[in-house]
Amino acid sequence: MVVKIGFGKLGNIGSAPLLEFLLDERAERKDVDVRVIGSGAKMGTEHAVEIAQKLIEFKPDLAVVTSPNAALPGPTKLRELLTGAKIPTIVISDGPTKKAAPEIEKLGAGYMIVEADAMIGARREFLDPAEMSLFNADLMKVLTVTGVFNYLWQEIDKAVQSIQKRETPILPKVVIDKEKAVSYSGLSNPYARTKVMAAHEIARRVADLTVEGCFMVKEWERYTQLVAAAHEMMREAARLADEAREMEKAEDTILRTPHYDDGTILTKRKLLEKPKKVGEA
Amino acid sequence: MVVKIGFGKLGNIGSAPLLEFLLDERAERKDVDVRVIGSGAKMGTEHAVEIAQKLIEFKPDLAVVTSPNAALPGPTKLRELLTGAKIPTIVISDGPTKKAAPEIEKLGAGYMIVEADAMIGARREFLDPAEMSLFNADLMKVLTVTGVFNYLWQEIDKAVQSIQKRETPILPKVVIDKEKAVSYSGLSNPYARTKVMAAHEIARRVADLTVEGCFMVKEWERYTQLVAAAHEMMREAARLADEAREMEKAEDTILRTPHYDDGTILTKRKLLEKPKKVGEA
Amino acid sequence: MVVKIGFGKLGNIGSAPLLEFLLDERAERKDVDVRVIGSGAKMGTEHAVEIAQKLIEFKPDLAVVTSPNAALPGPTKLRELLTGAKIPTIVISDGPTKKAAPEIEKLGAGYMIVEADAMIGARREFLDPAEMSLFNADLMKVLTVTGVFNYLWQEIDKAVQSIQKRETPILPKVVIDKEKAVSYSGLSNPYARTKVMAAHEIARRVADLTVEGCFMVKEWERYTQLVAAAHEMMREAARLADEAREMEKAEDTILRTPHYDDGTILTKRKLLEKPKKVGEA
């Protein structure tokens, strides 16, 4: 059975742009069919309705919706329409979504709240296309090496596997914090693990400054510096994540977990060894 | 008038994941409405047909389609259907697309071929979700700081402006090479410019190794090392791009070009100054 | 008049070890006489009593007391004894001291609460003499470049000047946060300023992990990783502070404010210029 996964994207968070490719990194999987519907930077309820409609037309076995702050009306509407259409739905969003978690549970949807997926410094004096792109690139590095991305795709994969077995998928209900992230990082050196835990916390705290700079401070010289400082923090977190990965290279222990054609996850540690299925000799 | 832009994404290239956000980096523009339809990692003609159909339902004023190697049947079908529906279409793709350029022109579509958008090292022994994500993050840094992304969104913006004026949009027909990219980088320090030109060339040459490793070498130990070396090159290119941007910070000359609500491009150089419209005192 | 300053040190914080030398960095001042009495790592009330007694014997015109968490009984006793002896007293301490601020004010003492002076990761599985020393060295770098140390010694200098003029010294009552610190940093490049603001916030957030690791988590494997991650954060903050200072070197704009023999503060920006008194041509 080919499992149909529909991704609905309202606005942007760091977890969103590469999400569908995390599931099928070499375009070789035969067990899934993916469709993505997005509304760009906008995330109003009218966008939510249209995205839901297109996704439902696709008749997905599983829906994954991404947005900032899933407590807002747009993301709320989107998941209500999808769960209303009996589609198993996973909400992936950032820290402010915590307050919506009970309501998401009530809908029967799953959620993965990514604490390190900090809000960008969205002030006109600072954020232009280049700055937006660099922030996302740094954030992606952090989310990758800290283990957050592994957590995301492995939970989606689990749901896919349940569906393939015609079981009701168990949808994740998790706030990914520093320790949960690191447990998925696959890092073997304990100092590499502490470095990515540090990177995670720095990334998470970026949001303190961007929230202050975007919503609480009115003087433009002050908020410009605040959001700029926040982006420096994210750059630093990315640098630390990179340092951790280089440590693993130095010991030739980078965990690689490529997908096999049938969706199975293979695993290997040494660069010059063949990946194996778990349990394979 | 709100210009409707439809993004069709078949498979992934570095230029694609953040493309729609480059147009509206703070979600403030009122002059455009964006819809994205994608098929994830897959790029067959059947996906092309479905994406085209959904895009056409959206009745976009402008379509932008992204894919690797736009000479392949899937991307070809997608742009044929869109241009067949009289939708002005811009093809954004990577180096191998050059051979399709005449045919794209014949369709009346525009194209932007990004030489530095090198193919990923898609070998199962090497490429897992984490490695895929890190490669894309590095590549995004390169494409941002070298000026490639600026080139992409400014051409799309030009088309949008023509459409707003009810003019026939002039679609770009360009191969973005090292010198064209740098001319859009906005870098003021000449050494920063040479550093990003170096980064561009390193990134472009990544494709030599990934193509060799993915298509020409059969021994797995050899191709694994080739594609791994290619990703080291991209990491290095990203580091050089970062170095160039830091140079501009050291002189407080980073060019910022945020979008205003109405889609106008503002501009500023000093961190602590207000962005202005071009020509504004 | 030579102003006698007595430093009482109970336990250690990053602001303490070099504090008296910040006042007289080249041992040339003739207007102050300094005495330091400390009890090493311990900070019980019995130590406080003994330190107070020795300080009072010195008959200082001004007392400066340093300790972690000045709300604890030891530091509280120390300042009570000093203020009881009518000695103008400034309390310098870390974040948890905020809750003691009203009580300190009531005593008529001043205080400078240093948010970035984060608690060390005091777990036996992690903290040995070397790790303690490295943490302090990193923290000193952060406190120096972010402007915190400038803030501390300039406030003490102000009190000294008042006393020299036989005025009642105005004692500081300040929580040094990211913006207050940076305003004292003397950095001229706005990106250097945002970098040290980032360094400040990373340093401040170190305390979240050390408090969690030292007081809230019981499993040793977990708390060891938490406090180790916290020290990685501080190392990163120091690196960022260093980067900011190097930026200023690149423009030859490092602000230097050496003390003259009579305690006057001189000032200069270019490495190869003579320092001048403020207002001097």
Add this chain to the structure above:
Amino acid sequence: MVVKIGFGKLGNIGSAPLLEFLLDERAERKDVDVRVIGSGAKMGTEHAVEIAQKLIEFKPDLAVVTSPNAALPGPTKLRELLTGAKIPTIVISDGPTKKAAPEIEKLGAGYMIVEADAMIGARREFLDPAEMSLFNADLMKVLTVTGVFNYLWQEIDKAVQSIQKRETPILPKVVIDKEKAVSYSGLSNPYARTKVMAAHEIARRVADLTVEGCFMVKEWERYTQLVAAAHEMMREAARLADEAREMEKAEDTILRTPHYDDGTILTKRKLLEKPKKVGEA
């Protein structure tokens, strides 16, 4: 028995500010009681007399005195008064102290001469509070990772242990040079050891430039550059020390030697293992 240790500090050297905390890095030791008396940056004989008096009032079982150049009158007076009061005394000082070594021995005192503890660039055109602090932070890193600090506290600990056994303490008489330092560094990787040996030599040679710049060259432009170059050397030495420690992290072999509550030294190599007493299984 609780051993009382009195620290007398005249002026500053890199070995001094954290010295008492090296003995009790987590404030948990029950076997020692520490008192510190200092005179800030000044080191005249009048300061020496007063410090000696306060220390003698404390009735210490062991005195440790720190100062630059212990051949000067102030430090000489201090140790004469202490040894005259029959207090076992260890002198810790920098390179110029070598000439005083025979005289120190004659007094029955011990000494630890730290070659790498180079004189600061004390010129008004260069050295302000911030520069002083950064130099000390760099120097502390060097003294920590090269093994110098380990040497210092372990010798003091040995004396403490003798006193606890009611034995006459054997006081150290040592010039800590590059090889002696490294033998205490605990580094396991031989390249890390050569890196810290290099760091040690660079730090030691800082004094050549600061002595030339402070005492031999009269033209201010020249001496300013000389002392500034010296501080660049120290920054570089610190960077190399950091690099060495990161190497050990990469192999998870950092030696940690925390003090137990009773003053015993524990030891461990892996981050995630419990420290043990020497000889413990």
Add this chain to the structure above:
Amino acid sequence: MVVKIGFGKLGNIGSAPLLEFLLDERAERKDVDVRVIGSGAKMGTEHAVEIAQKLIEFKPDLAVVTSPNAALPGPTKLRELLTGAKIPTIVISDGPTKKAAPEIEKLGAGYMIVEADAMIGARREFLDPAEMSLFNADLMKVLTVTGVFNYLWQEIDKAVQSIQKRETPILPKVVIDKEKAVSYSGLSNPYARTKVMAAHEIARRVADLTVEGCFMVKEWERYTQLVAAAHEMMREAARLADEAREMEKAEDTILRTPHYDDGTILTKRKLLEKPKKVGEA
């Protein structure tokens, strides 16, 4: 028997300046006698004739000639004269020499074509003595760590050994590309190997920009930037090579292959072990 080796150097390439010292790095070999004749930067046929004459006077058992582009008249003349005098001759040159390879073979000479030995950015607006020297230093680092230099001296050593055994030496006929180079690098960590393969490719591609900048582009602003970008690439390649070697230090696995007095190659991996002859226990 002492083998006499004559080095003829026409113009400069990165492989040339240290070549004779690679054979006898500590000046201890007793089995070879070396003479070097060079004409500096010039490489005309008149220089070739004179160098050949001086070399022939030396009656070498083996000649090694270095130059850029050995297809040019000067280098061609030089090897013709040497082979005409029945001297076994090895040509060492850069990429453009490939077209001369058949002709070199016809002469009975050997050749080693070094792909990574890229042409320098020889434009007057850019290349001064300092820039020339820095480029060569970076290039030497690349050629060393990637394994190219090992390849060069080991092939010369093989020829020497044949001559010592009174055999006709088998002269190398090889184009050293990325994989051949790395196979001689002695690096044990597979990521270090991929890093130097990346460094090799970056270095090789330097020539694309310098050839374009020196021969194809006429506008001085453009060619100045092209050749400057090329040198940035080489600096980056050197940095990557350095990173690879540091990785090996971190595992204490640097392969060292010193020459013994009799020309035998010894070998060792750990810093603190004695080198051994191959096969020695």
Add this chain to the structure above:
Amino acid sequence: MVVKIGFGKLGNIGSAPLLEFLLDERAERKDVDVRVIGSGAKMGTEHAVEIAQKLIEFKPDLAVVTSPNAALPGPTKLRELLTGAKIPTIVISDGPTKKAAPEIEKLGAGYMIVEADAMIGARREFLDPAEMSLFNADLMKVLTVTGVFNYLWQEIDKAVQSIQKRETPILPKVVIDKEKAVSYSGLSNPYARTKVMAAHEIARRVADLTVEGCFMVKEWERYTQLVAAAHEMMREAARLADEAREMEKAEDTILRTPHYDDGTILTKRKLLEKPKKVGEA
């Protein structure tokens, strides 16, 4: 008139391998003709005699001889034969040559003693071809950026100019120390200047460790570490030199002094400006 310059090279020092190319970095000069005669790593008197003979056959207008320690018999013989043949001769050598300076003057020869040109760590347990090459590459970077190489070629150029004017050349008699070197560095940022002064001193002090390791310490484990530490110092000096040059790039102030075809020295500071003769508008 074309000035004929003969370079005689006995053994190796860092100043030697690129020396002739410093005079004619782009192979464009028409006013000089260069010949190089060398004996590889060996520097016995028999080599000196043969090199002298070949050089004299060339009838040079100026001879430049390089070797380590020019007080040794080989280098002494070489300059005696050259000056005996009435050839103006400049000796370029390293620190130990100072003791031969009076004797060189007596011969009427000039000398340039390069303090930073430190002896390599020539121990069989450590120094293999790769380590030799890397040391030289690092040393070349130091000698370039600190200004030493500029000093060398400019003095040779001065002698060449005198000869062209048929004047008796004034030969240099100089010990190049840290301040003399920096005065030739062309660096404009004062911090860059202090950084290269630091690099110079670190490089100079390398010799302390290599001399100790090669001649004074007998235990192989000890001397291996000493010479390895020395090479780490040189790597660090090179890194600092690189940092200084990058600082100048950040301000676009790198001084470039290319030779014109007629040997004139041109000069420029901005990357994108044409070089000019001194005095040219």
